[in-house]
Amino acid sequence: MQPFDFYNPTHIVFGPERLDELNTLVPTDARVLVLFGGESARRFGTIDKVKTGLGARTVFEFAGVEANPTFETLMKAVALVKANGIDFLLAVGGGSVIDGTKFVAAAAEFAGDPIDLFGGGIGQQLPTQSALPYGTVLTLPATASEMNNGSVITFVAKKAKLSFKSPHTFPQFSFLDPTLTYTLPKRQLANGIVDAFVHVFEQYMTYDTGALVTDRFAEGLLQTLIEIGPNIVNNETPDYNERANFMWAATNALNGVLRVGVPQDWATHMIGHEITNLYHIDHARTLAAILPAMLRVRRSQKEAKLLQYAERVLGITTGTTEERIEAAIIQTAVFFESIGVPTSLAAYELGEADVEAIVANLEAHQLVRLSEHGDVTPAVSRDILLASL
Amino acid sequence: MQPFDFYNPTHIVFGPERLDELNTLVPTDARVLVLFGGESARRFGTIDKVKTGLGARTVFEFAGVEANPTFETLMKAVALVKANGIDFLLAVGGGSVIDGTKFVAAAAEFAGDPIDLFGGGIGQQLPTQSALPYGTVLTLPATASEMNNGSVITFVAKKAKLSFKSPHTFPQFSFLDPTLTYTLPKRQLANGIVDAFVHVFEQYMTYDTGALVTDRFAEGLLQTLIEIGPNIVNNETPDYNERANFMWAATNALNGVLRVGVPQDWATHMIGHEITNLYHIDHARTLAAILPAMLRVRRSQKEAKLLQYAERVLGITTGTTEERIEAAIIQTAVFFESIGVPTSLAAYELGEADVEAIVANLEAHQLVRLSEHGDVTPAVSRDILLASL
CATH class of the missing domain: 3.40.50.1970 (Rossmann fold)
Structure with missing residues (x-):
């Protein structure tokens, strides 16, 4: 810690x-x-x-x-x-x-x-x-x-x-x-849920420092968002308690309580910002498009926390290490898709040329050593973006 | 909520x-x-x-x-x-x-x-x-x-x-x-763990208001205290991470984050204070002595949360409702005993006459409608105290 x-x-x-x-x-x-x-x-x-x-x-x-x-x-x-x-x-x-x-x-x-x-x-x-x-x-x-x-x-x-x-x-x-929140369109509700979810991930899905309380709080927020997210987006009639928990979960996702005692990543956000700059895609949608590939490309750096997430948040307890990690990544993407948010850049018709433009912007803005390890160089960002197509 | x-x-x-x-x-x-x-x-x-x-x-x-x-x-x-x-x-x-x-x-x-x-x-x-x-x-x-x-x-x-x-x-x-905390005697470490645990309980173990985030945070703190408590008290060599998580868990147990959106009980604390007044028993020890009886006597008012606690914190998922609740109460007492804190008033050689003295003090201090429902009258406090002997 x-x-x-x-x-x-x-x-x-x-x-x-x-x-x-x-x-x-x-x-x-x-x-x-x-x-x-x-x-x-x-x-x-x-x-x-x-x-x-x-x-x-x-x-x-x-x-x-x-x-x-x-x-x-x-x-x-x-x-x-x-x-x-x-x-x-x-x-x-x-x-x-x-x-x-x-x-x-x-x-x-x-x-x-x-x-x-x-x-x-x-x-x-x-x-x-x-x-x-x-x-x-x-x-x-x-x-x-x-x-x-x-x-x-x-x-x-x-x-x-x-x-x-x-x-x-x-x-x-x-x-x-x-x-x-009752008058918000579905798209904004879904974006808010994804944004809050990825805020938790940027602070939780790094490497283990033995910060038990911080981890439990992060997992509680992820569980809550997964539990209420689909209802919030898909039900026609708003439910007060669901909206209240969504609001408080989103606030706690980035008010500092999840930051204590742990490293932070933010590579997904930094790459996402460049996509929004270039293509005006909603911020949350850029996060959802990148996150699954981010987890796959950097699986070895995040293995311990991916397994912890799989077990504690998603209840995945069987299979090999690789199987549990892949199942956790897939379930995360399925959650985003279930609230109407695509999980690839292909959904926005971006291709390899766009990847190069995004990487060029990361370099132009000196975003060349991202993540909790500082090891997401432009080359790694390119790998992640290509895997997101 | x-x-x-x-x-x-x-x-x-x-x-x-x-x-x-x-x-x-x-x-x-x-x-x-x-x-x-x-x-x-x-x-x-x-x-x-x-x-x-x-x-x-x-x-x-x-x-x-x-x-x-x-x-x-x-x-x-x-x-x-x-x-x-x-x-x-x-x-x-x-x-x-x-x-x-x-x-x-x-x-x-x-x-x-x-x-x-x-x-x-x-x-x-x-x-x-x-x-x-x-x-x-x-x-x-x-x-x-x-x-x-x-x-x-x-x-x-x-x-x-x-x-x-x-x-x-x-x-x-x-x-x-x-x-x-490295120089603290075992007794004070154990008291601190019990005090923090019961602080969580006073805010968590009431009735369900659909405060999903608050509940998850409370459960995370209980899990943490149960996970690290015995090592902290029983290991001769202090472990930095265990002590750090104990310290941060105890702070979060009563810094306001567990209070949001939920009712609060505090009957255990109020009765415990009177016992300390009269018999100079450590505050935390009065809490451990009363809590199991408090849960048994008020089982029906707290049923939904007792079952939630049993499942999410203790992993108790089989048996009838009554069996799961009783198992959860027993496991809670076993946790306190595992760190050297007795869970009955008999351990302090108090008897029925003392119960009357404690109840008289509750009345003298107008502590006559305690708990999240205001239904812990002096008569109910007497039942709890008698069940704690």
Whole structure:
């Protein structure tokens, strides 16, 4: 079990119809900017409820934070904040809106050019000493951005996705209302389940460090997602408990509890980001397309954990080592397919030429030593991508 | 799954030999009071390491916080704080020292008579708007006081244990160094394992609310404690990973993650506190003495969760409902006995007259509607105690 630090000060407000409590959580004299994506947040009444909760406070709106939020769009929100003396941000949406709001919170307090916040690297600590306080109202469970300090921002001009984190960019609070997921289309539900599942995998499916508690927590989340995933996507009538468990599972998948004492992989995410950059395929779908091949190509590095996953999560206890591992990989892919998410790049009509383009982008972005061992070089990424076709 | 709030801002610093980091976590100009229990913290060098970590800061010491810390003792520490302008507290010890430090932190900032902090009730929110900041250096895993805001204080004059919590009484940071447990006697290790186990049970073994994630996390902690408990107590040479998992499991057993979305029992703890008050039996030992009888007497209220526990944690899948439940209760008692902790009050030579004294104390302290259903009246407590003899 490796040494670790754990810190997560976000206050979670979980349950239906609690937005009136915004009135106690946002400072009385705050000038608030509400950030959201498309018009669904307004159409389904969430923006109205947020405004009711904010009462007499001065409220501004910034609509149009896109999926895979861009530096270019978010800088418009930063300008709005600076022009209007806004001192509190409220994200209403999923991971894209919340990631974008984190960037606005940091950039609004940064003295230099916000492009320098990223320092040119991946997963950098933001070189900022403060950020505007902000809260979130989660409408799409997937990324856990509502309870962590990380953010992924797309630079259109650079065709790049860069991530940052800072001790100052945790949400002060997040409202998790499972009923807000009732209006989500099936595709977004399925994407959220896959995203949460792969977040667990990036922290769990590495090598054994004897972190027994962390492993059990990870396995519990995988079991939960497998148990409820198909119902959530395939049943016409939403079930409150299933949605509540989905929401809380997705939050716990990346709020830090699975990170303690263990190494982390993230190769699937890094390769997936490049696919989204180039082909605009949904983030979660890139993960599902790559993960089975990732596990097969790197089977020997992950053998112990693959066998543990097979036994504890999937109940696979018979067969040779190879058979159990192959069965576990197949069952994982079958799970993704059962909620309508394809598990190969062929489903998106990508071919060998595209593989070369993706590998070239990984090299251009210095993503040349990925994974828990740092051994996923561009050549290994190519093998994985070819096996994903 | 019930609505909930979750908030836990404590920064965990986990791993061996990290006390030098006190220098970055405690304000440079702080006047620090280090609180600890007996002389073992000094003898084994922990106090010296803490002082080295605190560098040039002005440091005071308060030794002698006893097991089941008393209001009477702690008020001496409050006087020391006020007389010396102390503005930061550092607890070095287990749950008793940390619980006591929480009280000192709150009482030092309370304008009225600190006895009024308790408001006469059990589990009250402290009527205080602030507390001194404090950190902890954990030496005995058991209570999770290092990562929560609750505290239990004994009033010698009243023969009472009262608990409080406040949003202001979370530790700012806690150092969790598994090697600090290497010098603990077997009895304290066993007590810590039982205490953590029963903390999980008080939140898990109630009725089903469909909180799938919380249940899986609870089961993972129970599995971990059962897996490592006997080795920790019975092996002569400490194993780092076992100690690390014990420490982290005990913290997670009562840091709030198991509380979300579920009802809570605590009847075992409430009855156990009265036994400790009257007979000075170790807290954890009172829990082990009562729990099997508690489960048998209240079997019907807890049937669904008892069966879930039997299957998922203990692997009991055959037999009638009654047989599986009885097997689960027996295996739980066998686990406690395997680490040297008796599972009946007879082991402490208590008899029927003592049962009446304990029940009288429960009534005197208004502990008359305990449990997740509020149905553990003094009559039910008597049944449980008689079945524990």
